[in-house]
Amino acid sequence: MRRTYDVVIVGSGAAGLTAALRLAPHVRVAVISKGDMDAGSTNWAQGGIAAVLEATDSVQSHIDDTLVAGAGLCSEEAVRFVVEHGREAIESLIDMGVGFDRNTHEDGYGYHLTREGGHSHRRIIHAADATGRAVQKTLSERVAEEANIDIYTHHVAIDVITNRHLGTKSGKNDMAHGVYVLDTKTGRVMTFSARATILASGGASRVYLYSSNPDASTGDGIAMAWRAGCRVANMEFNQFHPTCLYHPEAKTFLITEAMRGEGAVLRRGDGSRFMPDYDKREELAPRDVVARAIDSEMKRSGEECVWLDITHKDADFIVTHFPTIYRHCLQFGIDITSDRIPVVPAAHYTCGGVKVDEAGRTDLDFLYAIGECAHTGLHGANRMASNSLLECLVYGASAADDILARYCEMPAQSLPRNWDESQVTDSDEEVVVSHNWKELRRFMWDYVGIVRTDKRLERAKRRVDLLSSEIMEYYGNFRVTANLLELRNLVTVADLIVRSALMRKESRGLHYTSDYPDLADDPADTVLVPFGRAVADRVA
Template sequence: MKHNVEYLSDVLIIGSGAAGLSLALKLAEHAQVRVLSKGPLTEGATMYAQGGIAAVFDADDSVESHVADTLIAGAGICDEEVVHYTASTAKDCMEWLIHEGVAFDREENQTDTDEVKYHLTREGGHSHRRILHTADATGKAVQTTLVEAVQKHPRITVMERFNAVDLISTRKLGLAGNRIIGAYVWNRDIEQVEVIKASFVALATGGASKVYQYTSNPDVSSGDGIAMAWRAGCRVANMEFNQFHPTCLYHPDAKNFLLTEALRGEGAFLKRPDGSRFMPEIDERAELAPRDIVARAIDYEMKRLGADCMYLDISHKPKEFIVKHFPTIYRKCLLLGIDMATQPIPVVPAAHYTCGGVLTDMHGQTDISGLYAIGEVSYTGLHGANRMASNSLLECVVFAHAAAKDIINKLPHKRKLPNVPAWDESLVANSDEEVVLQHNWHELRLFMWDYVGIVRTDKRLERALRRVQMLQQEIDEYYSNFRVSNNLLELRNLVQVAELIIHCAMQRKESRGLHFNLDYPDQLEDSGPTIISPRHF
């Protein structure tokens, strides 16, 4: 027999990546903190981030240059105040990470008495070397360091294998005002919905790239925080701007495996199935054109030819060169029966980053009192129409610190939390139609890829909207009649996020940054973020 279970904390953090764990550590000296992780504590997009974190550490660099580069990458619709705040706070936040134990790479031949100089790399869009990194596994270094610190802290409670189901607000309970007081959560181990009450809730759930057929993200990136915030009454913004990485390995046994842009930098060619190159026909920079141009070119060739993939070929380089420069990729491909030293690698573009999200202020505060959103789940105005490389982990840490300051200031004024009713399962049954979920899941990701992917048209968006509204009706009915499961919760959230992406895309009557509509190929002179509100739906 199931029992009603209720937990109590000062702060509930939903999500356990760089944003969530940084916030937990900043708050723990002042509050009792509970961190909810859908899977293992180490699983999430942070763990797989390869590049690094942008911050001004070089005397020849400047905050103003970092700001200017970010504004250019964002295609004219970044919030300049937010960009300046992020760039000017970056160094302090990185020094905090270093203090916590993140071992960023240093310049060689330093002695113990030398002033520490970090090895800084340069990436696309940056005019200076300003990328702190730990080899090519920076995210792993950040995540494992933060996990270790969180697990040691006596005032942080970690709850692994818990899905957040929905936020609980005073409005939802029929009480005065509208503030968040906790969340219903699903305990995956005993398959029971439980209650966590908290004076403050922070969403740090990451992005929504799992809404697409091909993605570089881990399975947990299912847009949960965006969907829950929308259902609670929060506005969202810029959901039409989905960043696609041009080259993800196309193989049934290789989900989420990226093929670094350094391959093209070292001379790899993109080819059609017949072995002919196509990038020189598209752009004078050929394979070294910007990421959005390369992704659109691959997408166009796949659609034009009806092909499942294109090919990335570096086999004209010596084997010794390939193995030395790309050992991880070489080993991975070999395990899958692909010898990249002698044959081309099948590739497709993959959804990589959600530039839009839950609308927040400079403190991570959403439209609803007590509810914060930080990291990829949020829209702060930092990224505009396109995220610049290595600004993503930076945003996580900067806004975790900003949200922590705001919450700490409000902790002395927290109110008594009202009673929350237990989750009612009296009218639902166990599902005997799991195949319905699998079919809907496949249909959603396929039509989002085909109709709301790298290149869009009004007709494709209209078709997608009709499909997603039909799916919503089916899933709402399913949700009303059956007990929750991981697949049901994620699919419910992804369908909601898909609708938000489509509505935002339909409102933007231009092509800008990551949003390209063949019916509106030019940029408007006067443009800004796309903001939509639940009150208008």
């Protein structure tokens, strides 16, 4: 079955929907979503969106804070580009109707702003502690109203269609022609032909055993772009959020950094604080510092968690500012107005990704990557809190604008080969998929986690190679399923992470290795080039 559009977007979060809305007045767009529209990470974001909104703040201050957090690996041009477009992005959301919290004081900016780790000013605009949900809801409603946008939920992208799927040899003019997509409800593979393709599929934190991300965060866009011939960068920088709820009955639930911004402190089991022992910024240090501090305390004491304490604040203030967290914790018998919250670090954000330029262009012509699956240079070695949603909004608009500007030079939709299932059968060993999934996530947590060593990374590499062989053999013999496609992408991403981590012989930002605890004198991005990459270097 074939569908033909001007632009096909893989992903239905903030980045993908921002691009879709920008494109809709001019071209026909398909949005591919793995689950329901709100299944991605945007809907889970709690804290807010960083932008310069107060008169006492400045663009340069936001840039400086981001560069410091990025530990020497940010692209200053990318940081400036995003920060300078921050206010415009926020005002666009306000115009659409996103219900950000208003300021109760007459002076200052009209909306309540909070502060999070690494920021020198209050610049986080939010909707209580469920900002992502408010943004996702508004964008989804707007997309549903657009006649030029068709939404395909419960569809899983398989691969980018390139010249080889047209029966032509890949060369310097290789380009994207759309995507192959599995309809999970019918089991049929569909061909989506398009003049331009946008990957906005989110990050890869589900490659780890413990993650704050939804199940959909399996690195699909990164793996698809890599297989299509695009470079990836800085995959060793995986952010572990310091504070996720620790409870045997709770599936990983994030305790927003905004809570520490409003005065919550971290305590040992005996009630004493420990962050002053690690960093002068205490609980407002960047996430990599706080995560390593918690990891160190847990290993030193043998305790399974530490405790986040905001009980010294007024109960009404806590419930008003953190209603989602209050209600969720109460389900597990934890009243955050009077009880400390048990927390542990968990994989949270993929700072690396598909290498792109300011317009979101990848190495493959007419293939774009935006949001968490992209490496723009904004985050460097460590993402600063609440910069991620801002990046989604800015690059979603930028990619859409570039597509519209280049539309006349794009070739008409092609007719790629249909998906061939003539040599495969239905699997009678689905247990292989579930077993490999569990094994992969376990050894990635054990060997490629918060603190690394060469020995652990080499162990992980051997296991990745073995699993890759098994999974590729399985993929070649059986009809695809959603679980198999996600596992195939996860093992690809795991390989990219391990290879990148082995290449970096220093400790910087989110990559900490006991074998090389010091900073290198000449920091550089870790760039991986796929075998037989089809396109000459375009992205600087």
